Amino acid sequence: MTQENPTLGAIYPDDMWIDSDINRMLDEFRKFLPEHVPMVTVRTHVPMFSEENGAPDEDASVALGKWLAENGDIETAAARLMRLQPSLFAYYCTTASFVSGVAGDEALKQRVEDATGLPCTTASSAIVGALRHLGVRRVATASPYMEDVNRALSCYLAECDIEVVNSNPLHRLQDHGIVPPTTIRAAARRADVPEAEAILISCTGQKTADFISDLEEEIGKPVVTSNQATGWQVLNMLGMEPCLPRRGKLFDSEPYTQNQRN
Secondary structure (H helix, E strand, C coil), X not given: CCCCCCCEEEEEEECXXXXXXXXXXXHHHHCCCCCCCCEXXXXXXXXXXXXCCCCCCHHHHHHHHHHHHHCCHXXXXXXXXXXXXXXXXXXXXXXXXXXXXXXXXXXXXXXXXXXXCCCEEEHHHHHHHHHHHCCCCEEEEEECCCHHHHHHHHHHHHHCCCEEEEEEEXXXXXXXXXXXXXXXXXXXXXXXXXXXXXXXXXXXXXXXXXXXXXHHHHHCCCEEEHHHHHHHHHHHHXXXXXXXXXXXXXXXXXXXXXXXXX
């Protein structure tokens, strides 16, 4: 799929509620795309939890992820974005795309494709493609997740023959998009163990673009993140070579080929 003027349609759940925070996250998405690939965006609703409106307990955060994936908002949002003529779609939420396993991820993509007639990727499937492309089978993970979501991530990766050898979740129920970059970077360093072939920083709310290459140099192994992998997958789907400076080994490696896709 190669187009003269391709445009990415990005769909993301709004769990920040403040425009300045949202804009910083969208800027992070764009840091993994070349300037000549514009991005148009649409958000889906995320309920805000509090003691007053009944915050779920820890084991309910997977249920929230499934609700976000399955309540119909994603395909409705994609259809609304069609008037801006995107070339393809990417769903920028890792949790919602892995909580129901590979089958749930594939179903999410299919619903968007059925609603729009355009190809779609998700953060989770992009991560798997990126790890496979780098030849990685064992990872250490860092994330803002609660423990039930962290377990679901490990199960999803196991379905894809990728073993999580260590994990370091921050156990945050919400406000994932405002975790300071220094906090998630430190979590990634703590997650690293000798048997891990790479570090995975999961969650599209994490701001990682400005430190990926430095962290790779520090730990001596690849770092893959949700937004990095999604941008890389988008470029491959557009038939473009994914090559950007200081965005990690993933963007330094040889072009991805169609027979490597999930």
